[in-house]
Amino acid sequence: MQALVIAAHGSHLNPDASDPTYAHADTIRETGAFDEVREAFWKEEPHFREVIRTLESDEVFVVPLFISEGYFTEEVIPRELRFEDWDPDKWESDGTSASQATVEAEDVGKTIHYCGPVGTHDAMTDVIVQRAETATEDPDVGEGFGLSVVGHGTDRNENSAKAIEYHSDRIAERDRFDEVKALFMDEEPEVDDVTDYFESEDIVVVPLFIADGYHTQEDIPEDMGLTEDYRLGWDVPADVDGHRVWYTGAVGTEDLMADVVLERAADAGADIGDAREAVRELAASVADPEPSAGAGAGD
Amino acid sequence: MTVATDDLETLLDRAASGIAFDGLCIEESDDGYSLETPANEWTGLDEDELRRALDAADEYVTNWRYWQERVGGEGTARRAFLRWCERAPLADAESDDATTGPWSESGEGDANAGQDSLAVPERYDALRDGIDREWGQLSVTARFVDVEDPDGERVYDLWHVDDADSDIAELEVYDDPRDARELATYDDDGRYRPLKTAPTLPAGWAFTGLSGADLVETVEFFYPATVANWHRELRGNLDVDHWLETAERQTGIYDVIDELPREAVEWMAEACCVDSQCLRRREWQYEEGDELDADGGDGPFPCREPCSLVVAAARKWTTLESETEHTYELELTTSELNQLEELIDAVADGRTDEIREADVYDGANRYRARYLRAKRFDDDGNLGARQVDE
Numbered sequence: 001m002q003a004l005v006i007a008a009h010g011s012h013l014n015p016d017a018s019d020p021t022y023a024h025a026d027t028i029r030e031t032g033a034f035d036e037v038r039e040a041f042w043k044e045e046p047h048f049r050e051v052i053r054t055l056e057s058d059e060v061f062v063v064p065l066f067i068s069e070g071y072f073t074e075e076v077i078p079r080e081l082r083f084e085d086w087d088p089d090k091w092e093s094d095g096t097s098a099s100q101a102t103v104e105a106e107d108v109g110k111t112i113h114y115c116g117p118v119g120t121h122d123a124m125t126d127v128i129v130q131r132a133e134t135a136t137e138d139p140d141v142g143e144g145f146g147l148s149v150v151g152h153g154t155d156r157n158e159n160s161a162k163a164i165e166y167h168s169d170r171i172a173e174r175d176r177f178d179e180v181k182a183l184f185m186d187e188e189p190e191v192d193d194v195t196d197y198f199e200s201e202d203i204v205v206v207p208l209f210i211a212d213g214y215h216t217q218e219d220i221p222e223d224m225g226l227t228e229d230y231r232l233g234w235d236v237p238a239d240v241d242g243h244r245v246w247y248t249g250a251v252g253t254e255d256l257m258a259d260v261v262l263e264r265a266a267d268a269g270a271d272i273g274d275a276r277e278a279v280r281e282l283a284a285s286v287a288d289p290e291p292s293a294g295a296g297a298g299d
Numbered sequence: 300m301t302v303a304t305d306d307l308e309t310l311l312d313r314a315a316s317g318i319a320f321d322g323l324c325i326e327e328s329d330d331g332y333s334l335e336t337p338a339n340e341w342t343g344l345d346e347d348e349l350r351r352a353l354d355a356a357d358e359y360v361t362n363w364r365y366w367q368e369r370v371g372g373e374g375t376a377r378r379a380f381l382r383w384c385e386r387a388p389l390a391d392a393e394s395d396d397a398t399t400g401p402w403s404e405s406g407e408g409d410a411n412a413g414q415d416s417l418a419v420p421e422r423y424d425a426l427r428d429g430i431d432r433e434w435g436q437l438s439v440t441a442r443f444v445d446v447e448d449p450d451g452e453r454v455y456d457l458w459h460v461d462d463a464d465s466d467i468a469e470l471e472v473y474d475d476p477r478d479a480r481e482l483a484t485y486d487d488d489g490r491y492r493p494l495k496t497a498p499t500l501p502a503g504w505a506f507t508g509l510s511g512a513d514l515v516e517t518v519e520f521f522y523p524a525t526v527a528n529w530h531r532e533l534r535g536n537l538d539v540d541h542w543l544e545t546a547e548r549q550t551g552i553y554d555v556i557d558e559l560p561r562e563a564v565e566w567m568a569e570a571c572c573v574d575s576q577c578l579r580r581r582e583w584q585y586e587e588g589d590e591l592d593a594d595g596g597d598g599p600f601p602c603r604e605p606c607s608l609v610v611a612a613a614r615k616w617t618t619l620e621s622e623t624e625h626t627y628e629l630e631l632t633t634s635e636l637n638q639l640e641e642l643i644d645a646v647a648d649g650r651t652d653e654i655r656e657a658d659v660y661d662g663a664n665r666y667r668a669r670y671l672r673a674k675r676f677d678d679d680g681n682l683g684a685r686q687v688d689e
Contacts, residue, residue, distance in 0.1 A: 011493070012493040012607070012608060012611060013491070013493070014491070015484050015485070015491040022477075022480060026477065042607065043493070043607050043611075044493065044495075044607075045494075045495045045523040045524065045606075046519075046523035046524045047523075047524070047606065047607055049604065050523070050524035050527065050528065050603075051524070053524065053527040053528070053531070054376075054519060054523070054524050054526070054527045056372065056375055056377070071551060075550060076550070076551075079548065079550075107538055
C-alpha cells in the first residue's frame with residue numbers, strides 16, 4: 001500500500017487557507033492512484049505531528065504544498081514528522097532542485113519519501129501559464145502580453161526569490177509572452193511598480209502563492225493600484241497607468257496543481273499509473289469557463 | 300439458513316490452518332474437524348457434519364466472515380475502532396500495558412474499557428436494534444443491514460449527540476465522508492472552528508448506512524487522528540509529549556515559549572484544555588513526573604501533546620508574562636469591582652451573546668458595560684489607574 005500526504009500551512013484564523021489543499025487532495029483521491037490520501041497542516045488538523053500514524057500504508061509520500069525550500073520544508077516539516085537523522089543536505093539541492101529524500105519517522109515503522117516543495121517543480125511553470133490563461137480567459141494568451149510572476153521574497157531566505165526567478169526564466173525561454181518579469185512584495189523589484197517594468201499594454205500578473213489570503217487578495221491588488229480598497233474588488237483587467245492588468249489570485253488554487261503534487265510523488269517513486277493524464281484532462285476541462293477570483297474578493 | 304454457501308466454503312478453506320475468533324474455534328486433525336463455540340462443542344466431524352454443525356452456529360460464522368473477510372486489517376486502528384463501536388472484545392486492549400486513560404484502570408467497568416464487551420450472541424441481539432457509542436460530540440450506531448435475517452453485514456450511522464432523538468427526516472443526510480470536513484469547519488454562529496475537537500460541532504446532519512471504512516474516514520474528518528491515538532493508548536504505546544518537551548522543540552517565532560513560567564502553564568491548561576473548551580483528554584503534563592492540576596477531562600480520545608493553538612497562544616502569554624507587575628490605584632465602588640469580575644467571567648464563559656438586551660441586572664450586559672465606560676474612562680479611553688510603585 002502507498003499513501004500520499006499533502007503537507008500545508010493552514011490557518012488558525014482563515015478557514016479558506018486550507019481549501020486548495022483539500023481540493024488538490026480530492027482530485028488525487030478521485031484518480032485512485034494512492035490507497036490513502038491525507039491532508040496535514042502546521043496550523044490545522046491533522047497536524048504534521050500526528051498524520052503519519054493515521055495511515056495503514058507502509059510506504060508514504062510526503063509532498064509539501066509550499067512555494068520554496070526554506071524554513072518550513074527544511075526544518076519544521078521534517079522535525080514535526082519526526083524524520084530520523086534529517087539533514088536538508090539529503091535533498092542535495094541548489095535551492096530549487098530538491099526532488100526527494102528517503103527517511104524513516106521515529107514514531108512509526110514506515111518508509112517516507114520526503115519530496116521537494118511543489119513550488120519548485122518544473123511542472124509548476126505550466127500551472128503559472130495556465131493561471132495566465134484562466135485569468136485572461138484566453139487559452140492562447142501570450143502575444144502582446146507581458147507576464148509577471150510575483151512572489152513574497154524575503155531577506156531571510158534567498159530560496160524564496162530563487163523559485164520565482166526560476167519559473168520566470170523558464171517561461172521567458174518559451175518565447176510565448178512578449179515580456180516576463182519576476183516581481184516581489186518585500187524586495188526589489190517590487191510589485192507596486194508593476195507597470196514600470198512592462199512595455200506591453202496587457203500585463204497578466206500571477207502570484208506564486210499556495211492559498212488566497214491577505215497577501216494575494218488584499219496587499220497585492222492594492223499595491224498594484226487595481227483598487228483603492230480590496231473590499232470593493234477590482235476589474236479583470238483593471239486599468240493602471242495606461243496598462244491593462246489581469247490579476248486573479250494565488251496560483252495554488254489552480255486545478256493543475258494536483259498534477260504537480262502527483263509529479264512530485266512520481267519523481268520519488270510512487271506508482272501513479274495514468275493518474276497524471278486524468279488530472280490534466282480534468283484541469284483542462286475546468287480551465288475553460290471562468291477565472292476563480294477577483295470578483296470574489298469584493299463580495 | 301443464513302450462512303451463505305460462499306461463507307462456508309471460505310471457512311472450510313481456512314479451517315485447515317485452524318480458526319479461533321470471537322468464540323468460534325475450528326480445528327482439523329487426523330480425527331476430522333472439531334468445532335467449538337461457548338455454547339457447544341463437536342468433535343470428530345467429517346466435512347458434511349461440519350457443514351451441518353456450522354449451520355447451527357450461524358451467528359459465529361457470519362460474525363467471523365464480517366470481521367476476518369470483510370473488515371480485515373488485523374492490528375489496525377480502523378479495525379479496533381469498529382470493534383469498539385459494537386462493544387466487541389478488543390484484541391489490542393492490553394490493559395496491563397496501558398499507561399494512560401481508561402485502559403489503565405482495571406475492573407472499573409468504565410464505559411470505554413474492554414471489560415463490558417459483548418459476546419457474539421448478545422452482540423447479535425443488540426445489533427438488530429443498533430448499538431450506540433459516543434465519540435466526542437459524535438454518536439455512532441452500529442447495526443445490521445438486514446435486521447430480519449442478519450447475514451453479519453454491518454453498517455454505521457453517525458450524527459451529532461444532540462440529534463440522538465431527532466427524526467432523521469429533519470436532518471441533512473450525507474454519504475460522502477469528505478462532507479464531514481465542511482460540517483466541521485464552522486460553528487452554529489458561523490464562526491471558524493480552528494480546533495476540531497472544540498465542543499462546538501453544529502448539529503442537524505446525519506451520515507447513514509456507512510461502511511466500516513467510510514465510518515472511520517468520516518470520524519477522522521471530524522476529529523483527525525483521534526482514532527489512531529486512542530488505538531495507541533489502547534495498546535499501551537501512546538507517546539505523550541509533555542509541555543516542556545513540546546516547548547523546547549519549537550523554533551522560529553515559537554522558540555520563546557519554553558520560557559513560560561510553570562504556573563502560567565497551569566493557567567493555560569485550565570484556560571484552554573478543559574472539557575468545556577476541548578473534548579480531547581489531556582494526557583500531557585508539565586513534564587514527566589510533574590503533573591498539572593487542571594482537569595484533563597474524561598473523553599474517550601487522548602491529547603498527547605499541546606496542540607498548535609496552545610503553542611500559538613503560549614507565545615502570546617510568554618510575552619505577557621515577561622512584563623513586570625505593578626501596583627495600581629483607581630476608584631471603584633464595590634459593585635463596580637464586582638462588575639469587572641462579571642465581565643471577565645462572561646467573556647471567559649462565552650456567555651456574552653446570551654445576555655438579554657434589557658437585563659441590566661447582569662454586570663456583563665452591554666448597557667451596564669457602556670455605563671461603566673462612560674463613567675470611569677477618561678477622554679483617551681483609559682481606565683485612569685495610577686501606578687503607585689516605582
